[in-house]
Amino acid sequence: MKISKNKSLKNLNTFMVETYADQYIEVDNIKELIQIYNQGFFDNNFFILGGGSNTLFVNDYKGSVIHPNILGKKVLNEKKEAMITIGAGESWEDFVKWSVDQNFLGLQNLANIPGSCGAAPVQNIGAYGVEVKDFITSVEYFDIKTGEVKHILNKDCKLGYRDSIFKHELKDIAIITSITFKLKKWEKDLEVPENFLTYKGIVDKLTTE
Numbered sequence: 001m002k003i004s005k006n007k008s009l010k011n012l013n014t015f016m017v018e019t020y021a022d023q024y025i026e027v028d029n030i031k032e033l034i035q036i037y038n039q040g041f042f043d044n045n046f047f048i049l050g051g052g053s054n055t056l057f058v059n060d061y062k063g064s065v066i067h068p069n070i071l072g073k074k075v076l077n078e079k080k081e082a083m084i085t086i087g088a089g090e091s092w093e094d095f096v097k098w099s100v101d102q103n104f105l106g107l108q109n110l111a112n113i114p115g116s117c118g119a120a121p122v123q124n125i126g127a128y129g130v131e132v133k134d135f136i137t138s139v140e141y142f143d144i145k146t147g148e149v150k151h152i153l154n155k156d157c158k159l160g161y162r163d164s165i166f167k168h169e170l171k172d173i174a175i176i177t178s179i180t181f182k183l184k185k186w187e188k189d190l191e192v193p194e195n196f197l198t199y200k201g202i203v204d205k206l207t208t209e
Helices: 030-038 092-101 117-123 200-207
Strands: 002-008 020-027 046-048 061-068 073-076 081-087 136-143 148-153 174-185
Touching: 020 030, 030 136, 030 174, 061 174, 092 117, 117 136, 117 174
Parallel strands: 020 061, 046 061
Antiparallel strands: 002 020, 073 081, 081 174, 136 148, 136 174
16 A cells, blocks of 8 residues: 655646646455544545546645556456456456457457546446446445445446446445456457447448458
């Protein structure tokens, strides 16, 4: 865990606005989240900052900016389908590139979207006819009201167009720590399944080349 006082936020948001936080806390694992919970940081003014791609700071932040930097990935069952658990602090762009390099189908249309993996279910990110709700199986989060680690299934996440339970009932309550995805394993000697190629923009591009 790293704690910095009077921390510049300029390089921590994509707008590159020069503002400062009274306190900046970077946590690397759930154990550290429990530590700052026990120390009462969540009892005062705080803000959870992921990749900073949808955040605009217009004034200095009077309180603690908490950055979950929980990394790592775990892959289960790589035959026809793979269950992949990814840390919330991992780069979404890097995760999509990695999944493509590993021949896992599903997220390739969501390449080049900035931000961290932890933000993906909050916004239910989507592009070119694909949304992450179609591949998320569950989300793990830290409940800042109780200090407990909890899991929520896809069906309970209320994932809609750029929407989720994390924007409503769990707003300012849940800190996402990891997400589990189910992706298809693609054998390179087989054609890409048609359902991954049905978006009009992709079809038009493929038919003109």
